[in-house]
Amino acid sequence: MFYYLSRLPAWLAQNGHGQWADLLSPLNVFQYSTFRSAGAAVTALFICWWLGPRVIRWLKYLARQEYEDKAREQGGMSDGISKRNVPIMGGLLIVGAIDLSALLWAQWNPMVTLTLLSMLVLCLLGFYDDYSKVALQNSSGLAEKVKLAVQILLAGFIAVYLWRLDSTRELITDVMVPFLKEPVLSAPTDKAVLSVAALVGMAITIAAIVGSSNAVNLTDGLDGLAIGCTLIVSFVFYIFTFIAGHAEISRELLVPHVTGASELSVICAAMIGAGLGFLWFNCHPANVFMGDTGSLALGGSLGIMAVLIHQPFVLVIAGGIFVLEALSVILQRSWFKWTRYRTGEGRRIFLMAPLHHHFQKKGWHENQVVMRFYILGILFAVLALATLKLR
Numbered sequence: 533m534f535y536y537l538s539r540l541p542a543w544l545a546q547n548g549h550g551q552w553a554d555l556l557s558p559l560n561v562f563q564y565s566t567f568r569s570a571g572a573a574v575t576a577l578f579i580c581w582w583l584g585p586r587v588i589r590w591l592k593y594l595a596r597q598e599y600e601d602k603a604r605e606q607g608g609m610s611d612g613i614s615k616r617n618v619p620i621m622g623g624l625l626i627v628g629a630i631d632l633s634a635l636l637w638a639q640w641n642p643m644v645t646l647t648l649l650s651m652l653v654l655c656l657l658g659f660y661d662d663y664s665k666v667a668l669q670n671s672s673g674l675a676e677k678v679k680l681a682v683q684i685l686l687a688g689f690i691a692v693y694l695w696r697l698d699s700t701r702e703l704i705t706d707v708m709v710p711f712l713k714e715p716v717l718s719a720p721t722d723k724a725v726l727s728v729a730a731l732v733g734m735a736i737t738i739a740a741i742v743g744s745s746n747a748v749n750l751t752d753g754l755d756g757l758a759i760g761c762t763l764i765v766s767f768v769f770y771i772f773t774f775i776a777g778h779a780e781i782s783r784e785l786l787v788p789h790v791t792g793a794s795e796l797s798v799i800c801a802a803m804i805g806a807g808l809g810f811l812w813f814n815c816h817p818a819n820v821f822m823g824d825t826g827s828l829a830l831g832g833s834l835g836i837m838a839v840l841i842h843q844p845f846v847l848v849i850a851g852g853i854f855v856l857e858a859l860s861v862i863l864q865r866s867w868f869k870w871t872r873y874r875t876g877e878g879r880r881i882f883l884m885a886p887l888h889h890h891f892q893k894k895g896w897h898e899n900q901v902v903m904r905f906y907i908l909g910i911l912f913a914v915l916a917l918a919t920l921k922l923r
Contacts, residue, residue, distance in 0.1 A: 533635065533636050533637075534562045534568065534571065534636055534637055535562055535563065535568060535637070535638070535639040536639075537559045537562050565639075565774065565777070565794040565795065565797055565798060566774070568637040568638070568639075568798050569637075569770070569774075569797050569798050569800075569801035570801065571636075571637045572633045572634065572636070572637040572638070572798045572799075572801045572802040572805065573633075573801040573802065573804050573805035574805060575632070575633040575636060575637065575802070575805065576629040576630060576632075576633040576801075576802045576803075576804075576805030576806040576809060577805035577806070577808050577809045578809070579628070579629040579632055579633065579806070579809065580625055580626070580629050580805075580806055580808075580809020580810055580812070580813075581809050581812065583625060583628070583629070584625060584809065584810075584812065584813050584820075587622070587624065587625045587820075588619060588622070588813065588819055588820050591619035591620070591621055591622065591624075591820065592617075592619045594619075594621075594667065615818070615821075618818055618819065618820065618821060619820050619821070620662050620665075620666060620820075620821045620822075620823035620825070621659060621662045621663065621821075621822075621823045621825045621826075622810065622813070622814065622820035622821055622822045622823060622825070622826060623655060623658060623659075623822040623823055623824070623825030623826020623827065623828075623829055623830070624655070624659065624825055624826075625806075625809075625810060625820075626759075626806045626807065626810050626822060626826045626829075626830065627651060627652065627655045627806075627825070627826065627829050629802070629805070629806035629809060629810075630648075630651070630799065630802045630803055630806045631648055631651075631652070633802040633805065633806070634648060634798060634799050634802050637798050637802070638795050638798040638799065638802075639795050639798075640795075641792040641795055642700075642792070643790075643792050643793065643795065643796055643840050644792075644795050644796065644798075644799065646690065646693070646836065646840075647796065647799055647833055647836050647837060647840070648799070650686060650690065650741075650832060650833065650836050651829045651830075651832065651833045651836075652829075653682075653686055654683070654686070654745060654828040654829040654831075654832040654833075655825055655826070655828070655829035657674075657679060657682050657683075657824075657828055658749075658823060658824030658825040658826065658827065658828040658829060659824075659825045660674060661673040661674040661679060661823075661824045661825075661828075662823040662824050662825050673824075679824075679828075680742070680746075683741070683742045683745055683746070683828075683832070684738060684742055686741070686832075687737060687738040687740075687741035687742050687835075688734070688738055690737065690741065690836060690839070691704060691733070691734040691737040691738055692734070694737070694839070694840075695724060695730055695733070695734065696724050698721070698722075699791070701721040701724065702718075702721045703733075703790070703839060703840065703842055704730055704733035704734055704737060705718060705719040705720075705721055705727065705729045705730050705733055706718045706719075706721075706729070706733070706788070706842070707729065707732055707733055707736065708788060708842045708843065708845070709845055710843075710845050710846050710849060710916075710919040711919055711922050711923060712923065713786045713923050717729045717732055717733075736839075736844055737839050737844070739844075740835040740838055740839055740844035740847060741832055741835035741836055741839065742832075742835070743835065743858065744831040744832060744834050744835030744838070744847060744851065744854065745827075745828045745829075745831040745832035745835060746828075746831065746858065747831060747851065747854035747855060747857060747858040748761075748762060748827045748828070748830055748831030748834070748851075748854055749824055749827040749828055749831060750854075750857045750858055750861055750886045751827070751853065751854055751857045751886065751888070752821070752822060752823075752824075752826075752827040753886060753888055753889065754816075754888050754892075754898050754901060754902050755814060755815060755816035755817060755818040755898060755902065756811055756814050756815045756816060756818070756902050757888060757901070757902045757905060758822065758826075758827055758830075759807050759810055759811050759814055759822060759826075759830075760807075760811060760902065760905075760906050760909070761851075761853045761854065761905065761906070761909045762803070762807055762830050762831075762834070763803075763804055763807040763808065763811070764850075764906070764909040764910060764912075764913050765834055765847070765850045765851050765854075765909075765913065766800050766803040766804050766807065766834070767800075767804060767913065768846075768850040768913045768916050768917060769796075769800050769834065769837055769838065769841075769847075769850070770797050770800035770801055770804065771917065771920075772787075772841055772843055772846065772920075773793050773794065773796040773797040773799075773800055773837060773841055774794055774797040775787050775920070776788065776789060776790045776793040776794075776841040776842070776843075777789075777790065777791075777792065777793035777794025777795070777796070777797065778794060785920050785921070785923075786923045787842075787920065788841070788842040790840065790841050790842060793840065793841050796837050796840060796841065799833075799837070800837070803830070803833070810822065810826075816898060816899055816902070831854070834847060834851065835847060846916050846919060849912060849915055849916040849919070850912055850913050850915075850916035851912070852908065852909070852911075852912030852915075853905055853908055853909045853912065856887055857886045857887050857888065858886075860881075860882055860885045860886050860887035860890065861885045861886050863881055863882075863885075864880060864881055864882055864885035865885075867879065867880070867881050868880060888901050888902075888905065891904075
């Protein structure tokens with residue numbers, strides 16, 4: 533909304549109101565995405581601070597976790613601070629703050645709309661899962677197959693939508709890899725004809741969105757862990773979206789230019805502000821958890837923005853913590869099933885999965901795990917940013 537104030541001085545000048553145009557010329561600052569990004573971050577932060585206590589009270593009334601965290605119970609990792617009765621579904625606060633901030637500060641275009649609508653869909657999916665766990669007393673929540681099916685359908689719709697449009701088809705047909713200047717696989721973009729490159733691009737798009745959404749969900753197991761790592765990745769993609777949206781900078785750094793991508797940097801800034809505001813209440817000992825409501829939405833949004841700026845593989849690097857967490861679960865389950873099939877007794881690679889619980893079982897305090905994962909997350913972020921120059 534604020535972006536359109538920057539057009540007012542020019543409109544006044546064109547209609548013969550030069551004095552008013554000069555008087556309101558400071559409004560031109562709203563045309564710069566950097567200024568609006570700062571405004572979006574601060575707005576989302578203060579929305580979380582202001583609404584946080586109210587939302588937490590409402591969530592306690594609506595539904596709260598009446599049981600101790602299962603991983604803590606089964607793994608014997610209690611540190612004397614109970615997580616019973618701490619409300620979940622705090623992702624409503626995060627997503628609400630991001631959407632409100634973007635509504636105020638972003639210049640709306642198809643990329644912004646697609647990202648925010650997808651975030652809302654994943655938020656509602658996670659909300660139903662969380663609500664069924666704590667309010668409907670269904671401890672298993674929504675079936676994993678159902679959640680995965682909805683995520684795949686959403687990601688598939690996005691992939692086909694981008695491929696069908698002439699203006700965005702190359703986001704699917706050109707497969708970019710970090711550290712390389714040119715696509716490793718490409719196809720003509722003059723018409724929507726299925727090709728190997730298009731099919732591979734669609735598969736990568738679906739994998740990026742679904743994988744990122746579930747990886748952040750698996751990371752959400754300790755106070756402040758998932759939201760802190762999301763903050764780090766959001767900062768990386770703030771830089772990438774800003775660069776991708778500016779033709780001269782992207783040309784100098786040999787990054788694919790994507791028209792309108794600079795507005796995604798406003799969303800990234802809103803995610804940073806909302807994440808910091810939520811971390812205020814989610815740090816140890818947590819007053820609220822984001823739940824699947826927040827983790828599915830935030831992870832999916834990062835995957836969508838990575839696709840929209842032609843950098844899905846950069847997300848794998850920047851979100852290294854998420855990748856490690858997801859791999860630990862995949863390896864643990866696969867190895868357990870394989871050894872049970874071969875020997876009759878399932879064996880484990882890690883003491884417990886996801887990975888953060890493995891280190892808890894080794895005797896690390898919850899805060900130690902979170903802070904050390906933050907440090908690793910920053911190192912992964914630096915490596916992702918290094919791809920801008922090493923091409």
